[in-house]
Amino acid sequence: MGEIAVARDEAALVAYSDHIAAEHLQVHTADARAFAQRLRNYGSLFVGELASVVYSDKCVGTNHTLPTMAAGRYTGGLWVGSYVKVATHQWLDERGVKAVAPPAARQSASEGLEGHRRAAQLRLDRMQG
Structure with a gap:
């Protein structure tokens, strides 16, 4: 399922996009790379007309297991670090x-x-x- 959103300006569009936190987000604008830098919440971002979900799913290496139901607001997709145990510690003088x-x-x-x-x-x- 997809969605096309129309917003009053780019700031409103960025805010809406970050609120939705789409699993797959495609950016097609005159300067897609600059616009993409303003986005924060998504599962996987496809920048420009040449980028495609098919490439990430099949051969480019971006991940296929992505956060759904707006979880992109606080987490990214599954990656190699998901399998690494991180142990923290503190020491104070x-x-x-x-x-x-x-x-x-x-x-x-x-x-x-x-x-x-x-x-x-x-x-x-x-x-x-």
């Missing part, structure tokens, strides 16, 4: 704690997260005592 503990404690207090607030404040207090 005293200077780092002194920099992040006060705003972390304030933010935690404003959210009513007393345990988080105390965890930040206790670490800061230990360094000062």
Whole structure:
């Protein structure tokens, strides 16, 4: 199923497109490359009259498993990185704690997260005592 949208100006068209977050989005304008740079939410973008879904599905390498139902607002399609485990960590020295503990404690207090607030404040207090 496809859709053609008519908008009052390019800004409205970009906003509409980003809201819809189409699985497949084709851009056919006088300067398709420049216009495409303004778009943010889509599964796969086909820029210009020569680009086609058939190429991405069959041989170009852009992906075939794309976000549907406007999920393109927050995620892209399946790619090799989808199969890679990403593990994060943190390490802080005293200077780092002194920099992040006060705003972390304030933010935690404003959210009513007393345990988080105390965890930040206790670490800061230990360094000062």
